[in-house]
Amino acid sequence: MIDINKYIQSGIIEEYVLNNLSEVDRGEVERIASLHPEIANEIFETSESLSLYGKLGAVTAPAYMQERLWEAVNKPNIAPKVKTTNAQANKKIKSTNWAKYSAVAAFSLITFLALFWGVKASNKLAEIEATVKQLKTNNEEINEKLIVLQKLVDDNYSIYRLPNIKLVILNSYKSKSLAILIWDKDQNDIYLDIKVMEENDVEKEKYHLWSITDIGLQSRIGTFDYKSENRIIKVGEVEGAVQFQVTRESDMNVKRPNAANLILKGNVGY
Amino acid sequence: MQKVETPDLVQGLIDKDRKSFDTLYQNYSSALYGIALRITKVNEVAEDVLQEAFVKIYKNIDRYDSSRGTLFTWMLNICRNSAIDKIRYGREIKNVPFDTLDLGLSAETNPELELANSELWKVLDNLNEDHKEVLKLSYYFGYSHKEISEILDIPFGTVKSKIRIAIRELRKIYP
Numbered sequence A: 001m002i003d004i005n006k007y008i009q010s011g012i013i014e015e016y017v018l019n020n021l022s023e024v025d026r027g028e029v030e031r032i033a034s035l036h037p038e039i040a041n042e043i044f045e046t047s048e049s050l051s052l053y054g055k056l057g058a059v060t061a062p063a064y065m066q067e068r069l070w071e072a073v074n075k076p077n078i079a080p081k082v083k084t085t086n087a088q089a090n091k092k093i094k095s096t097n098w099a100k101y102s103a104v105a106a107f108s109l110i111t112f113l114a115l116f117w118g119v120k121a122s123n124k125l126a127e128i129e130a131t132v133k134q135l136k137t138n139n140e141e142i143n144e145k146l147i148v149l150q151k152l153v154d155d156n157y158s159i160y161r162l163p164n165i166k167l168v169i170l171n172s173y174k175s176k177s178l179a180i181l182i183w184d185k186d187q188n189d190i191y192l193d194i195k196v197m198e199e200n201d202v203e204k205e206k207y208h209l210w211s212i213t214d215i216g217l218q219s220r221i222g223t224f225d226y227k228s229e230n231r232i233i234k235v236g237e238v239e240g241a242v243q244f245q246v247t248r249e250s251d252m253n254v255k256r257p258n259a260a261n262l263i264l265k266g267n268v269g270y
Numbered sequence B: 001m002q003k004v005e006t007p008d009l010v011q012g013l014i015d016k017d018r019k020s021f022d023t024l025y026q027n028y029s030s031a032l033y034g035i036a037l038r039i040t041k042v043n044e045v046a047e048d049v050l051q052e053a054f055v056k057i058y059k060n061i062d063r064y065d066s067s068r069g070t071l072f073t074w075m076l077n078i079c080r081n082s083a084i085d086k087i088r089y090g091r092e093i094k095n096v097p098f099d100t101l102d103l104g105l106s107a108e109t110n111p112e113l114e115l116a117n118s119e120l121w122k123v124l125d126n127l128n129e130d131h132k133e134v135l136k137l138s139y140y141f142g143y144s145h146k147e148i149s150e151i152l153d154i155p156f157g158t159v160k161s162k163i164r165i166a167i168r169e170l171r172k173i174y175p
Helices: A004-009 A012-017 A023-035 A037-056 A065-073 A086-122 A125-161 B006-014 B018-040 B043-059 B071-089 B103-109 B111-124 B129-140 B145-152 B156-173
Strands: A165-172 A177-184 A189-196 A206-212 A218-224 A232-237 A243-249 A262-267
Touching: A004 A037, A012 A023, A012 A037, A012 B156, A023 A037, A037 B018, A037 B071, A037 B156, A065 B018, A065 B043, A125 A177, A165 A243, A177 A243, A177 A262, A189 A218, B006 B018, B006 B071, B018 B043, B018 B071, B018 B129, B043 B071, B111 B129, B129 B145, B129 B156, B145 B156
Parallel strands: none
Antiparallel strands: A165 A177, A165 A262, A177 A189, A189 A232, A206 A218, A206 A243, A218 A232, A243 A262
């Protein structure tokens, strides 16, 4: 037998109303509410209270929004579902696919027949076959390039999808270089997405990335070589900085960024 | 604002009736926009969130079940989730750190919030400081209980009980 007061005191009703429960837990709350009117009433009252508080923080939307929303809700095929069961989703995909396959099959059949009879009549079958073969080859090449491009994008730009990053633009009028520094604030990792920069002579010199703190402390985060195919490079880690600098140094043991060798600079905005 | 009975409004929306849409907009858009704006901070993004939320509400209105809560709470959860998705996974804003959720900063960066916040905070100021904080983070800024526990460095169970007490306190001062 459930202790109704204890259940209400547990805070689960508030979580239910705030939509912070899993689907399983929501179902359990609803099952219990259907058995105990006191709990159903508590859900209703909590929901009512929160409705009032929501209205307290109201801000009037711009006047044009009413028409914009009316147009949006009436656009066909833009129905994002709040929730769809897996079975429904599978069914939908399945039926859509069947429709697609049927349409594609019908289209292919008609195209084939038309081609066949057309070619027979004009006696140009060989020429068309060669064209189709060429198109097929081109198509395969394009597909391969797309796969490579997609992989490139996924590899290079996944950093930008990290949940807690800070971006700092590094540039320099003098060197005409440009890079975006990506600071993963969760891991303190520093990445450079280099847009324009000269390749360094790996035998003689290296690029050095420096952090400068608010009290002027200069520390080397790491060194790196730049080749144009290496777009995003992980350079090192840093906990705090107000400015970043990149210098190109032939002396690997240099202790501080040398202004004469400055390639890139950027301040951390707040 | 036009007073409307929820079952009539829901039926009108199912029937794709323009008047019902206008009523929905007039009665609820400002509250939903307020929530979207508090979470996203940017007018244009909040407008997109409001649009997404309205489309979801409109297309799924037949799924609304009054036994699970009020229509407004149902819509509010849709809007909050859309706003949270936008700031976490969208391209518009990379990251909204906790410290930028400070109200003073909101008012500076978005004057439209100032007036609404002054009203809201007048009511919330009657709450115990701790309770106000958790309610603010959970209800007005869309943080999950787990996230609040991490942000405020308090146990998960304490977050739940503080929210419960805050809602109860609010019921007394704003019945």
